[in-house]
Amino acid sequence: MSDAAVLHSLSADRPINDLSEDKLNRGRFVIDLASAIKAWDGRDGLVIAIYGKWGEGKTSVKNVLLSLLQKASDGPTVVEFNPWSWSGEERLQRAFFEEIATSLGHCFDGELGTQLSRKWRTYADRLTLGSSVLDHLRFATEVSGVPWAPMLLSGMSSAMRASSKLSDEGAKVMEGREDNTVESLKRELSEELLKADRPVLIVLDDVDRLTSEEIRILFRLVKVNADFPNIIYLMLFDRKIVEQALGNVSGCDGCEYMEKIVQAGFDLPQIQWQEIDQCLIDGLNAVLSNEGMGQSLDETRWEAIYGRYLFAFFKSLRDVRRFLSTFTFEIGLFYKDKSLDVNFVDLVAIETIRVFEPKIYAQIAKSKSLLLGDRLTASFRVPKSELDAKEKFEELLVLASPGNREVLKKLLESIFPRLAWAVKGESHVGDYEAQWEKELRICHPKMFDRYFMQSIAKGDISQGDLNRIISTSEKGELLRLLKQLVSEGSIEVAIGRLLGRKNEIPSERLETFLTSIFDIGDQIPMEDLGVLGMGADANACRLVYHSLICEPDEVKRSAMLLNCFKNTVGNWLPIRKLATEVQSQEEGTVDKRILVDSDLAVAKDLVLARIRGSGLKEIEGPRLLYCLWRWKQWVSDDEPRDWVRGEIQDFPGAVRIAKAFTNPIHVSDGASSKIVKEFKLTQFEEFGVVEDLEAALAPIFSARTLEEFKKLGASERVAVEAFTKAMVRRKNGLPDDWRYDTTEDD
Known part of the structure; x- marks a missing residue:
């Protein structure tokens, strides 16, 4: 399985199926409901409803409930009918009866199952008669004396009466009215159901996903068939949506009408904010459990940003699921070779903005200069620049939802420090950018675009490639990796990143690593970076110096550098590095030297011997x-x-x-x-x-x-x-x- 596939398999929106998976403390509610269903005497029908908004866990509660009932020896026979699978009013009606008939035949063995299935179908045929279901529902309810039956014809019966086929079917109903009435069929079916040793639980999930007319049809079907013995209906839906769909039916509002049908309604137990928080943390921890995912996670920074700002965006379980379902996909785009190419905390922050404040996210992608500030004037107070930053920042925040505006302002100032400094008029001196680049922070100019491109730009280098360079101990493989970066145009970026991670190179591999850097020095492209610019070759020499200066034993580090001079096949970087060593000796700046005097003399002889030979053959230009x-x-x-x-x-x-x-x-x-x-x-x-x-x-x-x-x-x-x-x-x-x-x- 690929790295991305591992992440994508962490479906954030998958309902749970077992009580052991419950993290929202709804187990007691489900257990009590299961006990009540098992204790139902079965002489009368029962309609139960569970109310909850989309994404709050209705299906999870249903799954756990059915799991408990099916494991119990005294549990009911379960028939699941998902009305959302059947589009169209006529198909919904047909499917309702057919699915139940088929399930009854399968759930009960022998003659009982055969009779239940046959009698249910006969009853359904008499009740519906093909496309004329509404007219015959009226007829059936007239026979049974149900006063609300004429309401069933609303909006549909006039068109259906125009069919000659409907007239024929109506005649057939009238012909069998005395000998085989709906009432007699219903009585026979009821007698068969009473023979069952356990009730039948008919589960209707996703009711709120139907159209308003389909919701009305489904409730009418339940009402007509709700008085059968040993049948329990369990309906799951968003109460507000269903009440709106049932509004103005039979002269009453949706709430009143629904309560005439639902005998026992339960709201999902309210989720506490601690449980919402834990669900999000569990989802993120599942992502972090992948090898290398949390390699550079700054837990202190995470606690500060999440605890102060991010948590405010997650107000419901639906919010958590919305976020995790997209986040697990997005982070997979940056996870390659067991390495993450962005900062985990920053990606969580920017993805939170993308999910909950998409307009702000789109504007952030266009506001690099505002958010990252001016590197050259970052340590000085520039009143005009501060005023411009404040005004532009306020213009950006206007796009946010009013309820999120203040927390969003603080979140953006947290992940974009230069923006905060400019807005607050603060002065900061220090080499922050080197650390930001090492940490792959979104506030670094070289990293910003990566978060919005969802990929590594041409000429950039992935964390996986960088990790392989640092961890490779075999020189041949290391040279191959470095030469590949040269051919791809990524060597300059790679050397800059390696400089930021110099302390991660094990001391036992340092000499081989630095010799390889010397080897490819002649192939590093020349850059015209102006008076103050520092090219890749200068950074390569800095990498050599900073990697070795960490070794406290000056004799040992001098010997290591001398061995690099002896063993390298490169010419340009040894000359350049020797020049800095000679200059430090002449200036007496011991703290900037690696080579001791005796080794410096040997190194100079080695370099001069190469120059006098063919050492300058591959060196060009300046x-x-x-x-x-x-x-x-x-x-x-x-x-x-x-x-x-x-x-x-x-x-x-x-x-x-x-x-x-x-x-x-x-x-x-x-x-x-x-x-x-x-x-x-x-x-x-x-x-x-x-x-x-x-x-x-x-x-x-x-x-x-x-x-x-x-x-x-x-x-x-x-x-x-x-x-x-x-x-x-x-x-x-x-x-x-x-x-x-x-x-x-x-």
Whole structure:
């Protein structure tokens, strides 16, 4: 069974069938009712009704009652007839008699069962005569002297009299009136019923689901047949709905008319709020019992949000069932590989809003900026922003039901902290978002849309994938998982999430884990994140640092990082991580270092050996320039200059170098911003001769190679053009700055 199937099997709206399942303390009521039914002497008929609104547990009470009666040796014979299964007035009438006749034949053995079934059918045929049931019900009740019988013809008999078939059938009734009257048939049937050693309980559930006319028909059928001995009718319905359907019948209101038929009516025992609360908690606990479902459940936060706000939405058992039936389906969409891809508490909260306040839910999905606030100004008071937030929040709350408005306001402020801060004009400083992201909270920008898409967006990563990465001990499998994330475009997100869960990686697997991160470093895409942006490679280095700094033994953690340098096949991340270690040594910031001095020297030799070999072969763009600067810093000018000179001996190498020295410049005039690509000749001259690079690139502009230029990738063409503009500036005696460009892009 799939993860989703496990959840969907937890049907929240399934009635119970046994007393042991009772969680609403209705057992005493059911036991007493069962005893009363068994004690009925059977000489007269009896009509019992159980009143309750839809979803309050009428069917559960019926199921438990029948279970007790069927287990008892002195219990009645049970015949269940669900009128809702038969649409249409004529079909309802036919089915009522036929279902009872069939059941009587099955419930009693031998001749008694045969006679009961036969006589019931004969009586029914005489009473109904096919489609003319209403006219003959009138005839039957006239014979028996029931004064309300003419009422049965209301609204239908005039159309039925127009049928010639009806006239023929009426004649047949008149012909047999003296010898085989309805009264005589009813008397014979009554005599057979008195022979039964136990009464017959005819159960009529879901009466309130019928149309008003069908409800009237059913009550008339019960009334006509209510005086048979040894027959008890048990009807279950919403009293208000049935009374409305029976209104203005026979000159009395629905309540008065119903009471003429129902001899014993019982309201379902009222459910206490504690029982409603427990039913919801039991349903949610059933969901949480699935492996991995409650892995990150914050019980303190749950108690606060449920105890203060959520409980107010659940006013009846119907509310609980409505919620659980949709919630178990919705959460299944986020439950994969034994992991939940959203925060459990937040999903309960947002699904509660969706079920009980759908207009608010729809608006929440469109109000991301209002609810999540401005990350850059979150720690400052901005009066205009606060005013805007208050006004927009009030506009959103207008959509709520008046009775839920105040609790909904507090609930939204609880699950969206930045909204609460903005509305209240509070200032908060701290790195909250890292924790929110780790907890998969709806208030985090990367998580918000997930709750409304009911799926993981492209480029995102599921908790199942993340858990597998953390728990995998075999390096080959770990590398496969990481490379798969690279190919899917999810590696940047994965590294960010792993950074938030760094403490979950077991120490015995940490070295293998970090070596694998180094291995795929060259494949991590480069991102242009502006001046303040932090890309995946920077986060990867942070992941290495924060994972190791937790090890209190500095010699041990240094050895672990050194082993990563020794065993990795990657080049870019080792260079970048070594650079931070060297910088920390030079600045004397011991608390930011992992490598001790002796290991740092060994690591530097390892990295330099790779650089001098083929370590820079797969490194491109700004990363290559970064590596060249570090090489120059760690050794001397000569080695990187010689390497660059060798690279620009052919055209592909020259383009690669031009691309490395082309830097993005972020320009803003206050109203808009743009990115300009700039090649600084003075910077290149730290590593090579400008004229040599110009000579290597010059053939690209000849007629013979113009088509080859067009075949270059976009970033390569931009680099060649940036270099060309820089050369034009120099030849024109202008500063080495893009602002002095006079040429247009081709």
